[in-house]
Amino acid sequence: MITWWNLYPIYLFSIFPTIIAAIPTIPNKLAFGGIFRQWLANKFISILPEDKVFSYHRFFMQGDTLDEFIAILPMLLVTTIFAVWIAYLLGTVIITINNAVSKRTQQSIIEAHRR
Amino acid sequence: MLSIVLMVSGVMTLIFSGFYAYWAGLALLTFVFPIVSLLLFFVSFKTVKRVEAFDVQEGWTIDEAAEITNPENPIVAPATLDIKSLDLGMLVIGGPGAGKSMMAMALQEFNYKFRPECGSAYFEGKGDFDIYQTYVKATGYPDFFFSSELEHSDSINVMDAPTETIIDMFSRVFVDSTNGYYEASQKKAIRSTVPLLKLFGTPVILPDLWTVLTNSQAANDLIRKAKAQNLDSDIIAGCEQYFEQEEEERLNNIDGLLNKMHPFVTGMVSSRINAYEPTLDIAKAVKDGKRIYFHLPLTDMALAVATMITEIFGVVAKDRQLYQFNDRQAYPLHFDDWGKFFYSNFGPITARCRSARMPISFYFQSRGQTDAVELGNVFTVEITDNIGAIWALRINGWETAKWLAEQFGTYESAAVSFRGEDTEDQMVSVTEKPRVRADALRDLNAGEAYGMIFATKEGGKMTNKRYKLRFPMPNNNEIAPTYWPEIEQGTHNDEAEGLHLWRDYKNAEATAERKKEAVAEVLESDFEEDEELDDEELFL
Numbered sequence: 001m002i003t004w005w006n007l008y009p010i011y012l013f014s015i016f017p018t019i020i021a022a023i024p025t026i027p028n029k030l031a032f033g034g035i036f037r038q039w040l041a042n043k044f045i046s047i048l049p050e051d052k053v054f055s056y057h058r059f060f061m062q063g064d065t066l067d068e069f070i071a072i073l074p075m076l077l078v079t080t081i082f083a084v085w086i087a088y089l090l091g092t093v094i095i096t097i098n099n100a101v102s103k104r105t106q107q108s109i110i111e112a113h114r115r
Numbered sequence: 116m117l118s119i120v121l122m123v124s125g126v127m128t129l130i131f132s133g134f135y136a137y138w139a140g141l142a143l144l145t146f147v148f149p150i151v152s153l154l155l156f157f158v159s160f161k162t163v164k165r166v167e168a169f170d171v172q173e174g175w176t177i178d179e180a181a182e183i184t185n186p187e188n189p190i191v192a193p194a195t196l197d198i199k200s201l202d203l204g205m206l207v208i209g210g211p212g213a214g215k216s217m218m219a220m221a222l223q224e225f226n227y228k229f230r231p232e233c234g235s236a237y238f239e240g241k242g243d244f245d246i247y248q249t250y251v252k253a254t255g256y257p258d259f260f261f262s263s264e265l266e267h268s269d270s271i272n273v274m275d276a277p278t279e280t281i282i283d284m285f286s287r288v289f290v291d292s293t294n295g296y297y298e299a300s301q302k303k304a305i306r307s308t309v310p311l312l313k314l315f316g317t318p319v320i321l322p323d324l325w326t327v328l329t330n331s332q333a334a335n336d337l338i339r340k341a342k343a344q345n346l347d348s349d350i351i352a353g354c355e356q357y358f359e360q361e362e363e364e365r366l367n368n369i370d371g372l373l374n375k376m377h378p379f380v381t382g383m384v385s386s387r388i389n390a391y392e393p394t395l396d397i398a399k400a401v402k403d404g405k406r407i408y409f410h411l412p413l414t415d416m417a418l419a420v421a422t423m424i425t426e427i428f429g430v431v432a433k434d435r436q437l438y439q440f441n442d443r444q445a446y447p448l449h450f451d452d453w454g455k456f457f458y459s460n461f462g463p464i465t466a467r468c469r470s471a472r473m474p475i476s477f478y479f480q481s482r483g484q485t486d487a488v489e490l491g492n493v494f495t496v497e498i499t500d501n502i503g504a505i506w507a508l509r510i511n512g513w514e515t516a517k518w519l520a521e522q523f524g525t526y527e528s529a530a531v532s533f534r535g536e537d538t539e540d541q542m543v544s545v546t547e548k549p550r551v552r553a554d555a556l557r558d559l560n561a562g563e564a565y566g567m568i569f570a571t572k573e574g575g576k577m578t579n580k581r582y583k584l585r586f587p588m589p590n591n592n593e594i595a596p597t598y599w600p601e602i603e604q605g606t607h608n609d610e611a612e613g614l615h616l617w618r619d620y621k622n623a624e625a626t627a628e629r630k631k632e633a634v635a636e637v638l639e640s641d642f643e644e645d646e647e648l649d650d651e652e653l654f655l
Contacts, residue, residue: 004116047135049142056138074134077127088120 002098004091013087017079021072024065037068040075118162125155173198175225180584183565185526186550194582196504200569202445203503204465204474207564208482208519213508214562215478216246219451220253220589222476226447227254227406228592233445234258234404236428238421240452242412244599250408251596253589258405259395260600261424263384263417265410267601270390271397273379273423274320276430278313282306284426285324287460288419291371300368304328307357310350314341315614320389322617325380328369332630333620334358339633375419380617384416388423391613394605397424398431401446401473402439410599413455421456428473429464435471446473453477454484461488462497469501477502482515504568507551509559520553523567523581550581562586 021040023033041060045053060071132148139145180194201222209215219237226233237257239246242264250257262268274281282305290301308327312319326333335358341351358365366373379385400407409424411417428448435443448468450456457479465475477498479485488494499505499522510516525547532542551565559565567581609618620626 044138047144048139052139052142074131074138077131077134081124081127084120084123088116091116 002095004095007091007094010087010091010094013090014080014084017083018076021069021076034068037072040072040079041068044072044075118159121155121159121162125152125159128152128155175201175222177582177584177586179587180582182580183550183583184581186548187526187528189583194580194584196568197570199571200503202447202472202474203569204469204501205476205504205506205568206499206502207476207478207506207508208480208510208515209478209506209508209564210480210511212561213510213559214564214586215480215508216241216451217249217562217588218506218508218564218586219449219476219478220246220249221587223250223447223449224253224589224592230445232404233447234401234406235447235449236401236407236409238409238411238424238448238450238453238456240411240413240417240421240450240454240456242410246451247408247410247599248595249589252591252593254406255593256596256600257408259400259407260410260602261387261395261407262410262599263387263414263420264412265599266383267599267604268387268410269395269602270387270393270605271395271424271427272318272320272390272393273388273420273427274312274324275318275393275396276427278310280426280430281309281313283460284423285309287426287458288422289372289375291375294371297368297371301372303357304365304369304372307354308334310347311337311341311354312614314346314350315344318391318611318613320391320608320613320617321376322380322385322389323614325373325376326616326620329366329373330616330620330626331358331362332626332633333616336629336633337616378416379419382416384420388420389608390605391608391611392606394602397427398434401428401431401435404444404446411456413452418456422458425456425458425461425464429460429467432464432468432471432473435473436467443472448473448475449478450475451478452480454479454481457485457488457494457498459488459494462494462501465498465501469503474503481512482518483512504566506564506566507556508564509561510556513553513557516553516556519556519565520549520551523549523551523565526550560585562588 017036020033020036023036025034041056045056048056056071060068063071128148129152132145132152135148136145174195174197176193176195178193180192182190182192182194207215207218216239223235223237226235237250239250259269261271273284276284285305286302290298290305292298305324308324312323312327327337328334334354338351338355338358379388395407397407409421411421457477468475482495485495485498505519505522507516507519507522510519527545528548529543529545532544556565563583563585565581565583567579569577570580571577608615618625619629
């Protein structure tokens with residue numbers, strides 16, 4: 001039988017968005033981190049009131065990588081929440097299927113011993 | 116796990132709402148996100164799986180305890196012994212020095228502190244002064260103190276009970292059951308005379324019964340008095356029939372009965388159990404929630420007195436069952452060191468007392484003491500079935516230890532093993548093990564006990580919990596006494612209202628005097644009848 005303790009690697013899935021967002025942008029070589037940060041910033045802008053969009057946009061565009069990271073922190077939290085839930089659902093499915101099988105096996109062995 | 120995920124989501128949503136408020140200012144969503152966060156927290160708390168604990172609402176809390184329902188996974192935590200189960204009575208078995216009396220004291224201290232409105236009766240079968248001292252230190256002076264040996268004690272009247280109870284009680288205590296012929300005669304004597312004595316509605320004592328049985332003049336006078344008062348003719352006829360027997364043969368048949376009765380009529384204990392106006396009215400004491408200390412060190416006499424007192428408690432229980440429905444406070448009865456005091460009617464009395472909220476707790480040493488009551492160990496089975504909890508303190512004998520260990524039942528222990536280090540092949544072995552080993556009962560320290568007791572929760576759900584625990588020592592709440600209590604004597608029998616057969620017929624002189632009075636009375640009544648007859652004749 002496996003428990004959540006055995007599935008500890010799955011927790012790491014929750015910090016996956018943070019790791020991607022932390023990847024620096026190196027011109028002509030590595031652009032993935034920057035693209036992800038920009039996507040998160042756009043998503044955040046879509047839920048901001050119109051009059052507040054400008055100031056956020058300016059902070060994101062004019063800042064360095066650290067400013068970019070700070071700007072996308074709110075949306076990073078939201079994506080982390082989603083990641084946590086995905087990890088949880090995945091872990092639950094694995095545990096349920098695995099334990100159902102071993103429980104049935106052990107139960108049949110115990111019953112056989114009883115007889 | 117779900118609640119952890121919900122909690123993490125809630126925390127993150129809260130932080131997010133802070134950032135959002137920073138960037139968006141007072142927008143609509145600024146207020147929505149904190150609410151979402153709070154909702155997540157709420158759901159998180161709600162999804163926490165609560166162990167279905169039988170949280171005992173009210174009870175006696177023992178600090179040093181471990182629940183051993185599953186002995187492989189004991190729960191070491193203070194145990195609260197449910198008050199409802201304590202009110203069903205307990206069976207406490209332990210060898211000498213195992214801590215039975217101290218446990219009894221500690222339990223009474225709990226009642227004294229937390230249920231002062233409940234009275235209690237403590238029957239002490241050892242008779243040691245230090246037990247009385249500990250009792251007073253823990254719970255204060257008892258309201259009543261009755262002793263079978265000490266002169267200055269409260270007095271009772273063993274005949275202050277319904278007729279049928281007295282007949283049962285005396286048949287059990289005074290009748291020698293070794294010879295069937297004499298047994299029948301002696302029971303007949305009790306059955307014929309006790310109803311007549313009780314017929315007058317005035318207090319009756321055991322010496323009155325003795326007088327009726329031994330003094331035919333007293334018996335004849337009593338029958339005549341009953342007839343004159345037009346009392347129940349069936350009872351009078353039954354009694355008359357009994358006294359029609361030839362005097363010498365009748366006395367010969369009840370010789371054994373009189374012999375057994377004699378120490379209770381004239382002996383040391385007589386004045387304490389034969390009071391027309393007793394200082395201790397057990398029924399009233401129970402009703403008023405008073406505390407009674409019965410000092411009954413084991414002797415044949417104490418055994419008989421204890422049986423009579425127990426029967427009186429049975430009567431009180433019956434009265435509570437039938438007529439006291441509201442505000443019936445618990446009245447625990449503690450029978451300490453009571454192994455030798457068990458008798459066959461204890462089972463029904465236990466059941467009756469329990470039902471009347473007068474829980475009986477027995478403290479004794481050996482299973483042999485309950486087995487000795489009846490053939491076939493029926494009494495042991497009955498008494499264990501009638502009780503709410505069993506506690507096994509240190510046991511010396513193997514047979515008792517083995518029997519007690521069996522009471523705790525078994526549990527299933529499953530072990531999983533692997534055939535090799537690099538294989539997934541599992542082997543599961545299931546064994547049924549005793550929850551408590553007999554040997555473990557012999558290795559307990561003073562006050563330590565294995566026990567099982569019911570625990571209840573709201574909705575009437577019940578479970579039987581098994582514990583290993585150590586009962587606390589009683590505390591010193593009051594100043595220790597230096598000597599036995601000196602109880603003031605109540606009204607002397609000669610000054611009290613009663614049937615007074617013993618006083619009026621106690622010797623030949625007094626009997627002759629009564630005889631003269633009776634003859635004079637008869638002559639006078641004959642004279643009156645003659646006069647009436649003459650008048651009638653004259654009239655005609």
